[in-house]
Every structure is written in structure tokens, then in C-alpha cells.
Amino acid sequence: MRHLVILIALSVAKGLVADDVEDLSAIFYDPQTRVFLRELSSETFLFSTLEQTALEQSEADKPHLTKECIQDLNILINGTQTAPIGMAGMREIDTKLIIPIMDSTAKIGSGILHGHFTFYGSFEQCKAINYFDQDFHRRIRGGYYRITMDLPLGNQSVEVNWDVCLPASCSRDDLRSVFSGGTKIGQYLIAVTDGHDKIPDYVFASYLIGSIMLLIILLCMVAGAIDYYQRNVASLGFKGEWYELLMCFSIYRNCCDIFSTEAANKPGQISTLNCIRTLSMLWVIIGHSFAFSLAIVDNPLDIFDLRKTYVGQIFANSYLAVDSFFFIAGVLVAFLKFKDIRRNATALSIRAWLMFYVHRIVRLSPAYYILILFYGFLFTSWLHDMPVLLGPQFAVDSCRENWWINFLYLNNFIDEANMCYLVSWYLATDFQIYIFSPLLILPFALFGTFVGIAVSVLILLISTGLNIFEVFYFFLPASDFEGGPVDPRMREKYAYSFWIYHMPYIRCQVFIVGLLVGYLLERKKTVRMGQSFNMAMWVAAFVSMGLALFGLKDWISGHQWDLFPRAMYSAFGRLFWTAGLSWIVIACHYGYGGTAEVS
Incomplete structure (x- = not known):
């Protein structure tokens, strides 16, 4: 259990164990940080930040970003800038891309003084985004990411985790580059992560071990069925060493032994x-x-x-x-x-x-x-x-x-x-x-x-x-x-x-x-x-x-x-x-x- 408790003290505030809420009040003393948190709580902050990156420039000006990521982010930015006012002119891009992304992105909530520094968005809604763009003739799907920022806290700092929904075509390196490029987030940015960063893929050993475990489960069920039938219905006449070996796998017998007092x-x-x-x-x-x-x-x-x-x-x-x-x-x-x-x-x-x-x-x-x-x-x-x-x-x-x-x-x-x-x-x-x-x-x-x-x-x-x-x-x-x-x-x-x-x-x-x-x-x-x-x-x-x-x-x-x-x-x-x-x-x-x- 060595890593568990300390993660709060470290992931909530590096080097800080807050004894009173006043310890965390210092985060609001810095005017620049206070303004940043207020802007971060706005529903349009994500889009205004993307606009600062000037992604409308040519792809040649952004060689460090993937082509699909630039295209999808530009579609998102342009769609936001031309969004209609009111429900009358609502477009497909608004209902299937812009509004779901805006709603799926986390909003800064209350409780910062009590350690609320990780703000979750709507994961399922974000991953369900599936918009077909007519200009590039391909689909834009939602990707769920976490932006980790380091905000000053007196002589120390506190990590704030902000979950955002953006096109899945962008890698974490793409987004780190985007948000580092002269944005308000850039001065605080530590890392950008996604839900697949740490997940290993299946390998041959995975399928082999899975098959062996399925065979063991099947053996336990078959042995259990035979054991139950012989004990409670009628004898099948099975006996001998091989039968006793099979009964070692009987789920019925083992459960009875485990729960017996x-x-x-x-x-x-x-x-x-x-x-x-x-x-x-x-x-x-x-x-x-x-x-x-x-x-x-x-x-x-x-x-x-x-x-x-x-x-x-x-x-x-x-x-x-x-x-x-x-x-x-x-x-x-x-x-x-x-x-x-x-x-x-x-x-x-x-x-x-x-x-x-x-x-x-x-x-x-x-x-x-x-x-x-x-x-x-x-x-x-x-x-x-x-x-x-x-x-x-x-x-x-x-x-x-x-x-x-x-x-x-x-x-x-x-x-x-x-x-x-x-x-x-x-x-x-x-x-x-x-x-x-x-x-x-x-x-x-x-x-x-x-x-x-x-x-x-x-x-x-x-x-x-x-x-x-x-x-x-x-x-x-x-x-x-x-x-x-x-x-x-x-x-x-x-x-x-x-x-x-x-x-x-x-x-x-x-x-x-x-x-x-x-x-x-x-x-x-x-x-x-x-x-x-x-x-x-x-x-x-x-x-x-x-x-x-x-x-x-x-x-x-x-x-x-x-x-x-x-x-x-x-x-x-x-x-x-x-x-x-x-x-x-x-x-x-x-x-x-x-x-x-x-x-």
C-alpha cells in the first residue's frame, strides 16, 4: 500500500500536506493564477485557446503536428467562429461535433480549497462523437485527454488536472505542442495524457494464457457438474486415481470445502x-x-x-x-x-x-x-x-x-x-x-x-x-x-x-x-x-x-x-x-x- 496514501499529498499538491484550507487559499493570492482559473472555468476557454494557436496557418508552418490533427482542429475552430446565434440556424457540425466537445470538456468546479484539483469531463459522450466532414471526406471522432498544469502555491505548487475532449486524430504530443505554443495554458503545462498511454496491447502470450485459463474454467465446470450429479442425483460409477484428480478441479467440491466451518x-x-x-x-x-x-x-x-x-x-x-x-x-x-x-x-x-x-x-x-x-x-x-x-x-x-x-x-x-x-x-x-x-x-x-x-x-x-x-x-x-x-x-x-x-x-x-x-x-x-x-x-x-x-x-x-x-x-x-x-x-x-x- 506504499504508493496509495502519498499520492494524494503528491498529486494534489507536490510536497504539500495541507492541514487547513488556508494553506490552499494561497492559490488565489496570485492575480494571474486567479484570472487563469476563472477563464479555465468558462465553457468557451478550450476553443479560445485553440484560436490562439493560429492553426489556420498552412500545414508547412506546423511540421511538428500531424496532418489529420491540424485539419480536425481547424474544422473545429472554423466551425466555432461561424456558429449561429440561437437554435434557428443550428448545423450538423454544431450538434454532432462542437456542442458535444464543449459539453464533454471538464468545467472547473467548487472545492479547490478541499483538494478538488482533478476535473473530469463526460468520457462516454466524448468517445461517442462521430462527425463526418464533407470537405475531407472522413470522420472526426472524439478523443479524451488530460491536461496537467502546475499552478503556483506560495513557495510550492499544485497540480491541476483538466480533462478535455478533442479530435482523436491528435496525439498527446500534438496537443502538448498545440497548448505550449504561446497559449495561457503553456506557462503552466506539465503533460498531456490519454487513456491509452499506459495500456499494453495483447501479445501472443495474452492469447495463450487466456486459452489456458478458459480450459481450466471449463474443466472446473465439467468436474463440478459430475461431482454434483454423483453426490446428489445418482452414482455414475466413476472412481480411481484419475477420477480423484479430476475432482480436484470440481468447483462444487471446492466451494463446499471453502465455505464449510x-x-x-x-x-x-x-x-x-x-x-x-x-x-x-x-x-x-x-x-x-x-x-x-x-x-x-x-x-x-x-x-x-x-x-x-x-x-x-x-x-x-x-x-x-x-x-x-x-x-x-x-x-x-x-x-x-x-x-x-x-x-x-x-x-x-x-x-x-x-x-x-x-x-x-x-x-x-x-x-x-x-x-x-x-x-x-x-x-x-x-x-x-x-x-x-x-x-x-x-x-x-x-x-x-x-x-x-x-x-x-x-x-x-x-x-x-x-x-x-x-x-x-x-x-x-x-x-x-x-x-x-x-x-x-x-x-x-x-x-x-x-x-x-x-x-x-x-x-x-x-x-x-x-x-x-x-x-x-x-x-x-x-x-x-x-x-x-x-x-x-x-x-x-x-x-x-x-x-x-x-x-x-x-x-x-x-x-x-x-x-x-x-x-x-x-x-x-x-x-x-x-x-x-x-x-x-x-x-x-x-x-x-x-x-x-x-x-x-x-x-x-x-x-x-x-x-x-x-x-x-x-x-x-x-x-x-x-x-x-x-x-x-x-x-x-x-x-x-x-x-x-x-x-
């Missing part, structure tokens, strides 16, 4: 993890939804101001949900592996450890690989004809070039700045921690509890120390939340993500805590504790989690912290959160959860 309360299950997993998943979704809403609403600063409230901390600190998943992974790895070691004498053999990795790869990779290929070669090619894609926050990533890095689970190390499918960093980090988890498991299995705990604590301390060192060395913030103040000495924008947030040697902190909890749950079948101790631990757990969740409020609200408190929170905030989770799991598992217990 029968296994949740079986003896030996850690049912509390199901609740934590569900709440964490919802928290991640809410956090991402909150971040994306900042990029598309008309008043992003009103939403962004929520970060100053305690409720806003729940959105801003949704990163802690990721730590919950690392914690769950540690609990399950330890609980299942130590159970296997206790029951199976060969669980520590070389073959057993090889299967430890093979099972992980086989379980994760097929679905993950299909997702990466689908996203990189199919899904991104479907993302067209949507004006929201014109924003920088929706840049198509580099899956077509870097998919193989994801296949190796190294996308958080290799070319991390151009990562394919950004959220896949978690799976890479989790897989890398899993690879080295035997370093934590073997001391317990070979040398006993004391040595195992000592090794785990040592690695935990090393990880914590590296976290503190990197915050001081790279001048990093306290969290991956990028709406907070940034240390000007930090050299890379996303340094926290690369050096801390995505790194297995840092994120293994909570995994280790989870592993210790999993070891306890597997070793101790019952635990006795007094009511007073239980209540005190519940209070301590909630206080610990509250400190992790709300401890950043001052920094998130916009107040810069020194390096020391930033390093302390970065190094220990996740541990405070995980400490609370640990008690919840332990208490509920042994029957001391009260109303919180899942039974």
Missing part, C-alpha cells in the same frame, strides 16, 4: 486464528479502499484530515494487519511442524525437510503464477476507456518484463522499484521467511526449549537492531504511512518500503513471536491461570495493541518526530501489536477468552 472447531485446531485472519483481511480491504478513495473523490483533503482523529488511525495504521498475517504464519508453521516432529520419527530427515519446501511451493505457486500471468498479460490490457486511469496512481506496472522475478519469489529484492503486481511483495517476504524457518525450528527439536528460545530471541534482537540502525542510517520515517512528515535527509522516496517494510530480515520479528506461541500451544495441552492474572493480561494486551495502533497519531497528524522516537516505533511497534495478539490466541486457545473466545 466444520473443521474450525475440531480438536487440535487453533480456531482463534480464523477470527484474526478474517478481521485482518477486512482491515486490509478497508485500508486500501480508504487510500484509493483519496485518489478519486472531489474533496480528498477532507478525508485526509481524518488522519488527525483516533478513528483515522485505524485507516492509517492498517499496515498492522499485515503483521497479523506474519504472526499467523509463524504460529501455524511451529504448531504443525512440532506436532509432526512429535508424531513422526523421520520428521527431521533430509527428505522431510525437502518435502517441507516442496509442499509450500506446490501449494502456493500454481495459483500465484496464474494470477501473475493473468494480471500482466490480460487484465492490464482490459484497463482502457476509463478516465480514472489518466492519474499517476493507476500506472500499469511492469509484469510483462518482470514476471519471472515473481516466479522466483524475489520481487522484493530484484528491481523492487518496478515490481510486478505490487501487493505480491508479501508473498515473496513470507516465502523467504519460511525458507529460513528451520533455523528457528531445529534448535527446539535438537537441543530443547531453552536453546530454542535463546536462538529465537537472539535472531529477534538482531532483526530489531537492524530496524533501528536502518532508520538512523537512511533517516527513515516511523511507518510506511507516507502521509506523515518526511525527513528531508531521506534520499529515496520509498526507502522505508525497501529497507524495512518488504525485508524478511525485518518482518521476521512477528513471525518469530508467532513461532514461539505456536510452540507453546503444541507443547502445552492445558494451562491453568487465576482470574486476576487473566484479567490483568487482557488489559495489558489491549494497552499494548492500543499503543501500537494509536502511538503514531502525533506523527501521522503532521508533526515531525526526531530519529530516536521514529526508530523506537519502527522497531517495537509491531512487537507491541503482536504481543497483544499472542495473548488473545493463548487465552482463547486454553479457554480463558471469555466473550472473545471462539468455540
Whole structure:
């Protein structure tokens, strides 16, 4: 989620996080800017700007523009200049070209003081324009473009995005040249983009992957139909290994298994993890939804101001949900592996450890690989004809070039700045921690509890120390939340993500805590504790989690912290959160959860 929240602060106002609407009032202090915004809000501003370019000159005078673009723009300008007054003399060019273009172009609206700097036009109406010109004997179709301008804001600047409808024969380079040529827009112009700039075309791999996925879907439906018929209608007499292999693809059987809750309360299950997993998943979704809403609403600063409230901390600190998943992974790895070691004498053999990795790869990779290929070669090619894609926050990533890095689970190390499918960093980090988890498991299995705990604590301390060192060395913030103040000495924008947030040697902190909890749950079948101790631990757990969740409020609200408190929170905030989770799991598992217990 590293790019999402900061996009508001950066795309709304470069280098600015507006705490009050007065910060943005400065945009109206400059008389020239104020006049420009007033003119920009006029319905005829687009046409008057085009007239300034003197496109009626010969094509030889405009060698940098394409022939069709010059012709279509001149048709538009001439048609506007000769437009009739009133409905009586309305022409076809007026109803099918000029008026639709004028109406489809965005108008500057209210809410600038609240971050309304992206003005959308009517995309569908613009793309529906289809006017046949009798002089050139060809059709003029509508093209939807975004003009990005940089307006002065005191000592800084703010980007304004103005969506316009113009002939589709003009490329973004044509329009950039047009608007740069002595127009009022030219002095503020940054870029001109269109909805197809970032959309990759279909290639052979796209059709191949699409065909494979269709075959898999067909196989799932056929297997599901056979499975349903055999279970609920009549037996077809199918059996054997091939039938069982086919049933692995049964959509009916898999859906029944996914939505079944029968296994949740079986003896030996850690049912509390199901609740934590569900709440964490919802928290991640809410956090991402909150971040994306900042990029598309008309008043992003009103939403962004929520970060100053305690409720806003729940959105801003949704990163802690990721730590919950690392914690769950540690609990399950330890609980299942130590159970296997206790029951199976060969669980520590070389073959057993090889299967430890093979099972992980086989379980994760097929679905993950299909997702990466689908996203990189199919899904991104479907993302067209949507004006929201014109924003920088929706840049198509580099899956077509870097998919193989994801296949190796190294996308958080290799070319991390151009990562394919950004959220896949978690799976890479989790897989890398899993690879080295035997370093934590073997001391317990070979040398006993004391040595195992000592090794785990040592690695935990090393990880914590590296976290503190990197915050001081790279001048990093306290969290991956990028709406907070940034240390000007930090050299890379996303340094926290690369050096801390995505790194297995840092994120293994909570995994280790989870592993210790999993070891306890597997070793101790019952635990006795007094009511007073239980209540005190519940209070301590909630206080610990509250400190992790709300401890950043001052920094998130916009107040810069020194390096020391930033390093302390970065190094220990996740541990405070995980400490609370640990008690919840332990208490509920042994029957001391009260109303919180899942039974």
C-alpha cells in the first residue's frame, strides 16, 4: 500500500500536506493564477485557446503536428467562429461535433480549497462523437485527454488536472505542442495524457494464457457438474486415481470445502486464528479502499484530515494487519511442524525437510503464477476507456518484463522499484521467511526449549537492531504511512518500503513471536491461570495493541518526530501489536477468552 496514501499529498499538491484550507487559499493570492482559473472555468476557454494557436496557418508552418490533427482542429475552430446565434440556424457540425466537445470538456468546479484539483469531463459522450466532414471526406471522432498544469502555491505548487475532449486524430504530443505554443495554458503545462498511454496491447502470450485459463474454467465446470450429479442425483460409477484428480478441479467440491466451518472447531485446531485472519483481511480491504478513495473523490483533503482523529488511525495504521498475517504464519508453521516432529520419527530427515519446501511451493505457486500471468498479460490490457486511469496512481506496472522475478519469489529484492503486481511483495517476504524457518525450528527439536528460545530471541534482537540502525542510517520515517512528515535527509522516496517494510530480515520479528506461541500451544495441552492474572493480561494486551495502533497519531497528524522516537516505533511497534495478539490466541486457545473466545 506504499504508493496509495502519498499520492494524494503528491498529486494534489507536490510536497504539500495541507492541514487547513488556508494553506490552499494561497492559490488565489496570485492575480494571474486567479484570472487563469476563472477563464479555465468558462465553457468557451478550450476553443479560445485553440484560436490562439493560429492553426489556420498552412500545414508547412506546423511540421511538428500531424496532418489529420491540424485539419480536425481547424474544422473545429472554423466551425466555432461561424456558429449561429440561437437554435434557428443550428448545423450538423454544431450538434454532432462542437456542442458535444464543449459539453464533454471538464468545467472547473467548487472545492479547490478541499483538494478538488482533478476535473473530469463526460468520457462516454466524448468517445461517442462521430462527425463526418464533407470537405475531407472522413470522420472526426472524439478523443479524451488530460491536461496537467502546475499552478503556483506560495513557495510550492499544485497540480491541476483538466480533462478535455478533442479530435482523436491528435496525439498527446500534438496537443502538448498545440497548448505550449504561446497559449495561457503553456506557462503552466506539465503533460498531456490519454487513456491509452499506459495500456499494453495483447501479445501472443495474452492469447495463450487466456486459452489456458478458459480450459481450466471449463474443466472446473465439467468436474463440478459430475461431482454434483454423483453426490446428489445418482452414482455414475466413476472412481480411481484419475477420477480423484479430476475432482480436484470440481468447483462444487471446492466451494463446499471453502465455505464449510466444520473443521474450525475440531480438536487440535487453533480456531482463534480464523477470527484474526478474517478481521485482518477486512482491515486490509478497508485500508486500501480508504487510500484509493483519496485518489478519486472531489474533496480528498477532507478525508485526509481524518488522519488527525483516533478513528483515522485505524485507516492509517492498517499496515498492522499485515503483521497479523506474519504472526499467523509463524504460529501455524511451529504448531504443525512440532506436532509432526512429535508424531513422526523421520520428521527431521533430509527428505522431510525437502518435502517441507516442496509442499509450500506446490501449494502456493500454481495459483500465484496464474494470477501473475493473468494480471500482466490480460487484465492490464482490459484497463482502457476509463478516465480514472489518466492519474499517476493507476500506472500499469511492469509484469510483462518482470514476471519471472515473481516466479522466483524475489520481487522484493530484484528491481523492487518496478515490481510486478505490487501487493505480491508479501508473498515473496513470507516465502523467504519460511525458507529460513528451520533455523528457528531445529534448535527446539535438537537441543530443547531453552536453546530454542535463546536462538529465537537472539535472531529477534538482531532483526530489531537492524530496524533501528536502518532508520538512523537512511533517516527513515516511523511507518510506511507516507502521509506523515518526511525527513528531508531521506534520499529515496520509498526507502522505508525497501529497507524495512518488504525485508524478511525485518518482518521476521512477528513471525518469530508467532513461532514461539505456536510452540507453546503444541507443547502445552492445558494451562491453568487465576482470574486476576487473566484479567490483568487482557488489559495489558489491549494497552499494548492500543499503543501500537494509536502511538503514531502525533506523527501521522503532521508533526515531525526526531530519529530516536521514529526508530523506537519502527522497531517495537509491531512487537507491541503482536504481543497483544499472542495473548488473545493463548487465552482463547486454553479457554480463558471469555466473550472473545471462539468455540
